[in-house]
Amino acid sequence: MTERMGFFTDTSVCIGCKACEVACKTWNDVPADDLDLLGMSYDNTGSLNANNWRHVAFIEQTVEDNTRWLMSSDVCKHCTEAGCLDVCPTGSLFRTEFDTVVVQADICNGCGYCVPACPFGVIDRREDDGRAWKCTMCYDRIGDGLMPACATACPTESIQYGPLDELRARADERVRELHARGQADARLYGHSPEDGVGGAGAFFLLLDEPEVYGLPSNPVVTTRDLPAMWKRAGLAAVAVAAGVAASFLGRR
Amino acid sequence: MGYYGKPIVKEPVWKVPDVPGYLFLGGMAGASASMALAAQLSGRHELVRPARIAAAVGSLASVGALVHDLGRPERFLNMLRVFKVTSPLSVGSWILAPFSGLTALSATTDFSGRFRGIGTLAGAAAGVLGPAMCTYTSVLLADTAIPAWHNAYPELPFVFAGSAMTSAAGASLLASPSRPAVRLGLLGSALELTSTAAMERRVENYRSSKLLTAAKALTVAGAGLSLLRRNRPAAVLAGVSYLAAGVCTRFGVYRTGVASVTS
Ligand code: SF4
Numbered sequence: 001m002t003e004r005m006g007f008f009t010d011t012s013v014c015i016g017c018k019a020c021e022v023a024c025k026t027w028n029d030v031p032a033d034d035l036d037l038l039g040m041s042y043d044n045t046g047s048l049n050a051n052n053w054r055h056v057a058f059i060e061q062t063v064e065d066n067t068r069w070l071m072s073s074d075v076c077k078h079c080t081e082a083g084c085l086d087v088c089p090t091g092s093l094f095r096t097e098f099d100t101v102v103v104q105a106d107i108c109n110g111c112g113y114c115v116p117a118c119p120f121g122v123i124d125r126r127e128d129d130g131r132a133w134k135c136t137m138c139y140d141r142i143g144d145g146l147m148p149a150c151a152t153a154c155p156t157e158s159i160q161y162g163p164l165d166e167l168r169a170r171a172d173e174r175v176r177e178l179h180a181r182g183q184a185d186a187r188l189y190g191h192s193p194e195d196g197v198g199g200a201g202a203f204f205l206l207l208d209e210p211e212v213y214g215l216p217s218n219p220v221v222t223t224r225d226l227p228a229m230w231k232r233a234g235l236a237a238v239a240v241a242a243g244v245a246a247s248f249l250g251r252r
Numbered sequence: 253m254g255y256y257g258k259p260i261v262k263e264p265v266w267k268v269p270d271v272p273g274y275l276f277l278g279g280m281a282g283a284s285a286s287m288a289l290a291a292q293l294s295g296r297h298e299l300v301r302p303a304r305i306a307a308a309v310g311s312l313a314s315v316g317a318l319v320h321d322l323g324r325p326e327r328f329l330n331m332l333r334v335f336k337v338t339s340p341l342s343v344g345s346w347i348l349a350p351f352s353g354l355t356a357l358s359a360t361t362d363f364s365g366r367f368r369g370i371g372t373l374a375g376a377a378a379g380v381l382g383p384a385m386c387t388y389t390s391v392l393l394a395d396t397a398i399p400a401w402h403n404a405y406p407e408l409p410f411v412f413a414g415s416a417m418t419s420a421a422g423a424s425l426l427a428s429p430s431r432p433a434v435r436l437g438l439l440g441s442a443l444e445l446t447s448t449a450a451m452e453r454r455v456e457n458y459r460s461s462k463l464l465t466a467a468k469a470l471t472v473a474g475a476g477l478s479l480l481r482r483n484r485p486a487a488v489l490a491g492v493s494y495l496a497a498g499v500c501t502r503f504g505v506y507r508t509g510v511a512s513v514t515s
Pocket residue numbers: 076077078079082083084085101117118119120121122123134
């Protein structure tokens with residue numbers, strides 16, 4: 001395996017231009033959705049889904065009679081322990097040499113299991129072709145030494161791409177800098193290998209609680225409990241066997 | 253709080269009634285196959301054929317429901333190209349595919365009267381796989397980020413196990429009322445009612461499910477009526493109540509999970 005590559009999305013410098021969304025769609029040939037005004041501030045994308053692999057969230061907050069804007073370009077987290085990948089029964093979802101998580105459309109059978117397995121609600125099935133789609137971290141570009149399309153297009157370097165270790169160090173430095181400037185609410189999200197998904201390959205610098213951005217505060221990959229679940233199911237199966245056997249003992 | 257009130261986790265994209273139907277049919281078939289084996293071993297030959305038929309019809313319909321959800325039969329076969337222990341759907345397909353084949357074989361040989369020996373072996377193998385058929389689907393649901401499903405993982409297998417037992421008992425009571433079927437129904441009812449109560453204590457979402465309330469009432473009704481097994485209409489009603497209870501349980505659990513995404 002080569003070095004683990006990742007995204008560091010520093011939302012403190014995001015200007016909400018959505019260049020990342022557009023670049024992603026263009027490069028990856030992602031179909032357009034219906035144009036719709038959702039009434040969610042400037043967010044007319046709504047959420048990450050099969051046809052939106054980057055999603056810029058817009059949050060308008062009133063702070064001391066002023067409006068504060070929070071903008072954040074959300075993306076698949078490329079989890080270290082990825083629920084989507086674990087539950088995929090066809091092997092369509094796989095881990096690349098960059099330690100990213102990618103779906104192979106030609107293998108996906110559209111079972112949809114990955115959709116509710118993702119604790120972040122990222123991966124989704126496309127209505128027309130029935131297959132699952134999400135961010136590939138531009139697998140085809142990074143294999144050629146290019147940056148992913150979103151990071152390339154981002155005018156403020158809010159989206160940074162690189163070796164994950166370097167990004168983590170840079171992010172720590174950036175948080176210290178913001179704290180020193182009085183931005184006490186700056187925090188990292190998804191950077192810690194100790195979290196419920198073993199750390200994300202795409203992590204964020206946020207300026208408020210994760211829920212405000214539509215992110216789970218404590219995401220957990222449920223396959224961690226899989227041995228315990230199979231144990232309970234095994235016990236229950238034994239109960240069925242015992243129940244059936246007992247029913248045939250005794251009076252005819 | 254939250255982002256414009258949008259749920260974080262995505263709702264399952266599975267079709268209803270296909271997927272809850274698949275859960276119900278698989279459970280009923282699994283317990284029926286074990287019942288057929290037990291009937292064979294204990295010399296209750298008149299109970300073997302109906303149980304084999306219930307197992308075959310149930311499991312083939314279960315495969316049918318899954319295939320309908322997937323859209324095309326090859327997509328089911330696609331899952332048999334790999335075996336992945338981390339995927340309950342992969343493990344489940346590897347239980348469901350041989351199980352449905354075996355039950356179909358045992359039922360058809362029973363009918364045709366030819367190759368009975370093979371049919372008996374197939375029925376025995378299906379009977380051994382049966383209990384796994386009853387409970388693997390609970391892991392399938394629990395291994396997701398859907399809060400009500402995942403949080404219920406300790407009890408869900410037992411709810412499904414009890415429900416599968418009553419469903420098999422119900423199918424058997426419809427065909428020919430017998431003491432073993434009555435006993436299986438009573439044991440299944442006890443298991444289902446106690447584990448549903450335990451599940452509701454752990455996961456609040458299930459407490460308000462109308463379908464689960466109906467399932468409980470139907471289970472109790474089935475158990476009560478089964479005691480009058482000598483009365484044919486009562487036995488038939490008991491069977492119908494048990495089967496309806498099984499349907500309500502699976503749809504209730506399914507719906508509650510989907511609703512828990514937004515709560
Ligand atoms: S964020 Fe969701 S879709 Fe992306 S790797 Fe993690 S589990 Fe999979």
